[in-house]
Amino acid sequence: MEPVIISMVSLCRHYEMGDQIVKALDNINMEFRRNDYAAIMGPSGSGKSTLMNIIGCLDTPTSGIYELNGTNVAEMDDDELARVRNREIGFVFQTFNLLPRMNCLRNVELPLIYAGVAPEERHERAEQALLSVGLGDRIQHKPSELSGGQIQRVAIARALVNKPSIILADEPTGNLDTATSHDIMEMFGKLSNEGNTIILITHEEDIARFTHRIIRLRDGRIESDERQ
């Protein structure tokens, strides 16, 4: 068995909307092991984005335990969370979220800058990451000069560059056509085969079918959690 990377025990995330309490996540108990390749599914409002934000350390739970590599993230302050995001987590977003003014290389280098990696090593690692997603010849291009699929690959390269424990992808194919979506999913498949841990959010069944584990959420609770 691979070691446990993420463990959630009785995890809740509540929002106060006026005098009402919205239970975005309600008593979640779940584990992810190294080299998991999982899809989180569910209708909108089911809490999958909230779960994603908590796994990604962008948000902290209202109650319960969230352990990442054995460290309880709920106890961390803003800057500690930032460092965990930098080292342990690679984000891939639906809207790509590259910085438009910077070229691909600079975008991919950004996490390494915050990690304090020296310039030469930074360039080398960013180039390697871009090469591994098949964009070795586009490193000087700006995002606006690339297609949607290419932009998402740059984003994946950025997520990979700091060798994180988990890659988190929030609807990574949501803005792409079917053929490109399948390209991107094949890329995730390849990364999974190379030993990466990948968790992605999607509401498309055919995208979820690329993964090895499907977790379905409804009303902030886990409805089903199946390996395939």
Added chain:
Amino acid sequence: MHQNLILQIHCDMSNHRTIQTKEVFLQALSSLAVNRLRSWLTIMGVAVGVFSIIAVMTALDAIDKSVESGLTSLGANTFQIQKYPATVFGGGHSRNRYANREDITYKQGVFFRKIMESKARNIGFIITSPANQAKYGNRSTNPDVTMTGGDENFAPANGYIIRSGRNLSSSDIQYAQNIAVLGGELAEKLFPAGENPLNKAIRVNGQVYKVAGVFEKKGAAFGQSQDNLLVIPITRYLDHINEKSSISITVEAFSQDEYRKTIDQATGAMRQTRGLTIKETNDFEIRTNDSLIDSFRDIQRIISTGAFIISFMALLTAGVGIMNIMLVSVTERTKEIGIRKSIGAPRKSIRNQFLLEALILSLMGGFIGIIAGIGAGNIIALNLNLPLIFPLLWITVSIMVCSIIGMAFGMFPAWKAAGLDPVEALRPK
């Protein structure tokens, strides 16, 4: 595990601080470059504030450098008694206060001289009228010649030396002779190419004067020539030009040691001359080289205070401009901040990036203001024939003030940016 992770992170942070600082600086520059026009407009705001203080201070420093020599217009150990002080501050009211004083008449001068004669080396009388035109044959000067009614003591008391011919004599004064002694510059203008001016008849304001002598050149003070003048007997001046003029009395003490004492004696003699009672204050002014320099210092202080207040206001406004533009920038770049935070930017790094942008704006404004200010100040200095000046103190002060302004007004926007919740910041608008 938790402890280890934190420890490792802290080590990494300190090792790589320098790399981060450089990167943050480059990122700040590139962000400013995106909104080029906006950045320049903000920079100009600061530049104007710094410009005004630097220009004024450069000019004042330049004038200051020449003030010691320029204002030492009176001869050694000499002071002057006159109706008005060297400079009058304030509006009509304070002007009127002096204007209402009784004129110092020639008669009073003579009376004063009788009392003081044995207590001073020289006592002379002067009346000055600026802006006269002198003519000789078909040559005429600009109407900028100073005509002075004086006596035989005028030249020594004011540091003029006879180059050729002779000075005014006591009999010239006694008989109100129509003769004149010319300043070096005026002599050159009326008698170019080495023509001998002595005994020639020149005309000033319709009156004819025979040239008795020519002074050595004394040089300029404040870019104004002291050699573009002619001196005629004061009695002639009073008889033929303006009998109601208030005269100035110049007194030369016997020595530097007796200077103070002589001033005190002259003050007493003048009070006696004017018939002042013990309760009345002096209705005349004692003007010394020191008092001239003092009054220049007063002007300097007023101008620099004014410039300082104006600059301070301008810089405050510019600071508000910086804050405004940085707040706009934070709002516009919420998404960027969210992205940076999601990939691990710590608060400090975001804060420093925005703070540095504000600092760059204000310091660039500062440098432009300093360069333009030194330029403008030195143009003024050049026009007054003064040496070039590099006001190091004010440059340092300006850079410091700009840094403070950039930091102070950049702090709130930077703090706001650093505190953004990454989930909120990333949410599509």
